Amino acid sequence: MLSTPAQSQKSVESFSWQWTKQTVIDSTRTFHRRLFTDCGLWFDHHDDKVIADVCSGNGRHVWALANMTKAVRIISVELAQPAAALQRQIFAGEPRVEVIQGDAGLVEFEADFIYLLGAIQHVEDPLNVLKRVINNLNDRGELVVSFYMVTPATMALEPIRSITKRLPKSLLWALSPVLAPLFMVRKAGREMGFKNARHTAYDWFGSHQYQRYFTEPEIFSMFEMAGIDPSNIIKLGKGFFKLRAGEGARLDDTIHTFGADAK
Numbered sequence: 001m002l003s004t005p006a007q008s009q010k011s012v013e014s015f016s017w018q019w020t021k022q023t024v025i026d027s028t029r030t031f032h033r034r035l036f037t038d039c040g041l042w043f044d045h046h047d048d049k050v051i052a053d054v055c056s057g058n059g060r061h062v063w064a065l066a067n068m069t070k071a072v073r074i075i076s077v078e079l080a081q082p083a084a085a086l087q088r089q090i091f092a093g094e095p096r097v098e099v100i101q102g103d104a105g106l107v108e109f110e111a112d113f114i115y116l117l118g119a120i121q122h123v124e125d126p127l128n129v130l131k132r133v134i135n136n137l138n139d140r141g142e143l144v145v146s147f148y149m150v151t152p153a154t155m156a157l158e159p160i161r162s163i164t165k166r167l168p169k170s171l172l173w174a175l176s177p178v179l180a181p182l183f184m185v186r187k188a189g190r191e192m193g194f195k196n197a198r199h200t201a202y203d204w205f206g207s208h209q210y211q212r213y214f215t216e217p218e219i220f221s222m223f224e225m226a227g228i229d230p231s232n233i234i235k236l237g238k239g240f241f242k243l244r245a246g247e248g249a250r251l252d253d254t255i256h257t258f259g260a261d262a263k
């Protein structure tokens with residue numbers, strides 16, 4: 001039987017270096033906004049549930065979920081071996097956290113809520129990852145997923161990336177303060193601060209193997225191919241979606257009349 005080979009370590013080497021050799025800062029206020037408010041969730045939504053963060057980098061969101069929720073189990077999936085090893089050290093004393101080093105397109109687990117943030121554009125086969133992640137949801141389990149989008153701004157930055165992705169990691173890191181202000185034009189970027197914008201700049205322009213930009217019709221077609229009912233999709237923002245597994249709402253176009261003409 002043919003099985004899909006896992007995405008290579010080399011494809012994520014630059015992320016691995018970023019997450020293990022550099023420092024990221026975030027406040028609980030930022031985590032709360034990113035993991036709850038922006039996703040249309042109350043802070044206690046995850047209590048008593050199994051939560052997963054897929055493509056979790058250095059585990060900053062796993063840390064926030066462990067510290068800010070009463071989730072019973074928090075699963076972290078990360079391909080880069082050094083980043084996963086770092087997470088295992090960080091969460092050694094946290095029995096609720098399980099770190100799985102592996103390819104998001106292959107790792108099987110069961111969760112009530114999954115985050116897939118800032119990552120699907122960097123995987124080798126986005127549809128395969130989306131299908132696997134959705135299959136890992138329990139019935140009525142929810143997924144929040146963000147995509148890099150095709151926009152005039154992202155298309156204008158792409159020629160710069162064709163040069164920067166060839167630079168040695170440490171040189172690009174040294175240049176990232178110059179590129180960081182590009183990611184502080186939007187309010188959310190300014191709120192996260194300069195150090196965070198520097199990481200975003202490195203993320204955007206780095207030498208990782210895969211980086212794609214999506215259109216909304218492409219995204220909806222991927223959701224359909226992954227078996228998501230259209231009524232189970234909520235657009236939270238540009239390139240930012242919440243999905244639910246399981247049966248959708250029963251909708252039709254019958255017109256109902258109210259008020260003076262109602263029968």
Ligand SMILES: C[S@@+](CC[C@H](N)C(=O)[O-])C[C@H]1O[C@@H](n2cnc3c(N)ncnc32)[C@H](O)[C@@H]1O
Nearest residue numbers: 012015055056057078079080103104117118119
């Ligand atoms: C831009 S980082 C985002 C990390 C994290 N979600 C965050 O926001 O802090 C993307 C991460 O996805 C990981 N990654 C890429 N392809 C993957 C795959 N197929 N399976 C699991 N992780 C993967 C990379 O190693 C990297 O750590």
